[in-house]
Each structure stands twice: as C-alpha cells, then as structure tokens.
Amino acid sequence: MKKHNFYAGPSILPQYTIDNTAKAIHEFADMGLSLMEISHRSKQFIAVVEEAQTLFRELLNIPEDYSVLFLGGGASLQFAMIPFNLFNKKAAYLNTGVWSKKAIKEAKMFGEVNVVASSEDKNFSYIPRDYKIPTDVDYFHITTNNTIYGTEILEDLDSPVPLIADMSSDIFSRPIDVKKYAVIYGGAQKNLAPAGVTFVIIKNDILGKVERQIPSMLNYKTHIDKESMFNTPPVVPIFAALQTLKWLKEKGGLAVMEKLNIEKAEILYKEIDRNKMFKSNVPNPKDRSRMNVCFVMNDGFEDKEKAFIDFATAKGMIGIKGHRDAGGFRASIYNAMPIESVKAFIEVMQEFEKQA
C-alpha cells in the first residue's frame, strides 16, 4: 500500500532528494568513494556548499550584504546564538507557541525580554495582531510557522528594529522579502533536508554590536569568515539540502511552490470545515498554517479520536497524530507533499464520516 507521509519533522522530502543522496552515499562525484567518507574540504564537497549557497540566494532573492550559513545544533541552538551575538540590553519576542517560548527562555539569560504579545491564552490557536513593536529593543523575534499549533504568519512584517525569524517549518514555502529581516534561521528537517543542518541567513552589518566574549563556535562571525567550514559541517544533510534546492528550482521556484501550497491547504481546510466529524484548531482562516494543518474531533465526536487515527493509519496515512500539546490531529503538508496525497487524505476523512 502507498504510504502518505504527514509527519511534522523530520518529514517528507522530494523523491529526487532521497534518490540522489542515496546514490551519493554509494559514490560521490565520481570519486569512487561515499559521500560519508570524503573530506569536507575536498574541492568536490566545497562545490556542493557553494552551489547550495548560490541556490539559497537565487530562490529567496537574498541581497549581497547577507551571509548564508550551514551550521549544526538545530534551530534550538539558534535560540541561544541569537541573543549571544545580538542582545545588548533588551529584546522583544512574539509568543506564538512552544518554539517561541523556548527562544524566549534562552533570551532571558541575557537580559530583559519584552514579550509584546502572546496567544497562550487560547492555547496558541491564533496569531496576535494587536501589538506594537517597541523601538528601544535590540531586535524583535518571531516564529513564522507554529509547527505544533498550525498557525502561521503569512506576511513579512514591517519592523522598526531588526526582525529575526525562526522559519524552521515554512522556509521555501512562499517567496519572502529577505530585506525585511535581519536574521532568518531554521532546522532543515521540516522542508529541506534530513536532520543535522541548520540554515542561517544573516545581514552582515547587524554583528559586532555586543561587548561580550563569544565562544568561537557560537559566534556568527567565525562561520561567516570560514564560510561554514570552521569545523566539520554536516556533510550528508548539506548534500541533501542541495538536491531539494535543485528540485525547487526545477519546479519553478517559490512563487510556484506558494501556489501549490495554497491549493493543498485550501482543499484540506475546506474539508475540515465541511466534515461534521472534525473542526479546525485555528478559527481565523487568516492564521491557518499552510504547512501544518491541525484539527480535532468536532463537538460530540470527541470519543472517536483514536478510531480515526487507526482508520487513517490503516489506509496508509502516516504521522497524523497531533502533538501532545495540541491534541487531535496534524497533517503536515510541506513542499514535497503532492496534492494527490492531500486528496487521498480527504477521501479517508469522508469515508470515516460515512461509516461513523
């Protein structure tokens, strides 16, 4: 039976990425060696890093005065690296979920954190809009897609202070105006590559403004100066990321991706709103994530949750259980997920409604 992969992360990747990475693990760049056993300083691998950076720039239209880094440590290490490098006196954060809270917790070790707004009062089921970004802070930090709760900031905000965004789970899902951000970062394992590599897009001139000593590995400048080769980078995930970037370009780029993502999300939310058994976790359609579609059993059907998971899983729908903090279900429909899989899932929802 065909399996449809709705896991939230690590998650579905293009078959192109998997096939080419598998080949390179057997033999990389006609070297007669595996990608796993070559020097990261070989000219063949340096070409991989350079091409990945070039495609990042091309697909996202990244201006010249930004650097593109491939680091280890996950998005979670960025929660600490951001304040280490950029926090002087005060920073502002928007609290839209678990990942925001984790970023806030790390920042608090460096000084005063102004949480300008939070949607925690309603279990993070919406994006706060009624707030003003303070001007007396070093930066303003947001999480654009809240992987666990299924909300997303779908526009590039105007900020009077450097804007920093965790885009772990929606990078490359739509064109973004990089100029509006000072830093964009994320773990690769949601929409780009297997776990192990973290991308950081950083405006060079925001660095050098803090007095503290920064350990070399935590200092962005180290990695900018050494072009992500200060220490051994995650070779296999970077190679896989390059394949996904090539696939994205081949597909027509991010405007095309966005159109497909809108279409996939629209048909799935439409079914959730229509189907009497289910309801969305996110009432305002403007706040609904195009990447992680979260929903629960509708009122009166609460006892059917396990039955639906079992029903859907038996039909090849994998990874639809919601995160423990949100409950219910989560269908992650990242870039690599074809619309056919979304349609197959909708059919399963309709069959479940009929037999209930």
Ligand SMILES: *Cc1c(COP(=O)(O)O)cnc(C)c1O
């Ligand atoms: C998954 C995720 C993280 C955590 O990423 P790691 O690479 O595991 O540290 C952070 N932020 C968001 C929005 C995520 O989806």
